[in-house]
Amino acid sequence: MTRDSVLLRLYRRVERALVPVALLIGWELFSRSGVLPPALLPAPSQVLVAWADWVFATDGNTQTYTGKWIHDVAASATRVFAGFAISTILGVGIGMAIGWSRTVERLFEPVLQILRPVPPVSWIPLAIIWFGIADKPAIFLVFLGSFFPVLLSTIHGVKTCDRNLLRAGAMAGGTPGKLLRHIVFPAALPSIFSGLRIAIGSAWMLTVTAEMVAVKSGVGYVLWDSYYFLRYDIVIAAMVSIGLLGFLSDLAIKLLAGRVLRWQRGSTLQAKEA
Structure with missing residues (x-):
């Protein structure tokens, strides 16, 4: 690795950090300027202190939350990945069927198109009535929120599959099941991962x-609980935690897609060279 390439990598990392660092500095200065009471807009340094106690139980300033960050994250992650897994299985399965079969599309599309515009939060009263106050209503809402992106992306991936590949597969004696498994599903994977x-x-x-x-x-x-006690430093720490967890989850899917779709990267490079 040459010196120029090392400097270029270092510059790119610094470049990515410029805007976040500038925002944090501006936020810190504004919070300390006295325009708003510190309790209403805690400075990043104050949020960091609260977050550290929430995670590591440093000084007990978060009271009942001290040292419970891992427990809270684990509870949320369990609900997220349970609902996400259900939506992935059903979304990909139903999406493949709708994209492949005109009959299935005619049967299911009206109902799905009626349900799709309904905001998932509007299901909260019914979810509580059906499942009570526990993990199940949260998993149900996560499923509703993540199902349609997976479904629509899968349908799009199946419908945009190269018809010449399907004709070639059929001429080679491929059954519909084999065509779906070996041609349509791999071709739809980029769209599925986007969903x-x-x-x-x-x-x-x-x-x-x-x-x-x-x-x-x-x-x-x-x-929500810390909001009632006017602990906006914990509120912001929770918001940052959610953003960080969402970023890491998206990164995991992106890395998985990079491994699964290595063939696509190779074909793209070949197309550019041609």
């Missing part, structure tokens, strides 16, 4: 919403 990345963001948003109303644990519950 999964959208869905995981929706999943985190919905689990926080559900925890504010229907659950008594998790990061969303801490956010």
Whole structure:
């Protein structure tokens, strides 16, 4: 690795940090300027102190939350990944069927198109009535929020599959099942992964919403409960935690997509060379 390439990498890392660092400095200065009371807009340094106690139990300033960050994150992550897994299985399965079969599309599309515009949060009263105050309503809401991005992306991926590949597969004696498994599904994977990345963001948003109303644990519950006690430093720490968890979840899907879709990267490079 040459010296220029090392400097270029270092510059790119610094460049990515410029805007976040500038925002933090501006936020710190504004919070300390006295324009707003510190209790209403805590400085980043104050938020960091509260967050450190929430995570590591440093000085007990977060009181009942001290040292419970891992427990709260684990509770939220369990709901997110449970609902996300259900939506992935059903979204990909139903999306493949709708994209492949005109009959299935005619049967299911009217109902799905009616349900799709309904905001997931509007299901909260019914979710509480059906499932009570526990994990189930949160998982149900996460499923609703992440199902349609996966479904629509899968349908799009199946419908945009190269018809010449299907004709070639059929001429080689491929059955519909084999065509779906060996041609259509791999061709739809880029669209499916795009839908999964959208869905995981929706999943985190919905689990926080559900925890504010229907659950008594998790990061969303801490956010809402600390609001009642005017602990806006904990509120912001919870918001940052949610953003960080969403970022890491999206990164995990992105890395998985990079491994699964290595063939796509190779074909793209070949197309550029040609």
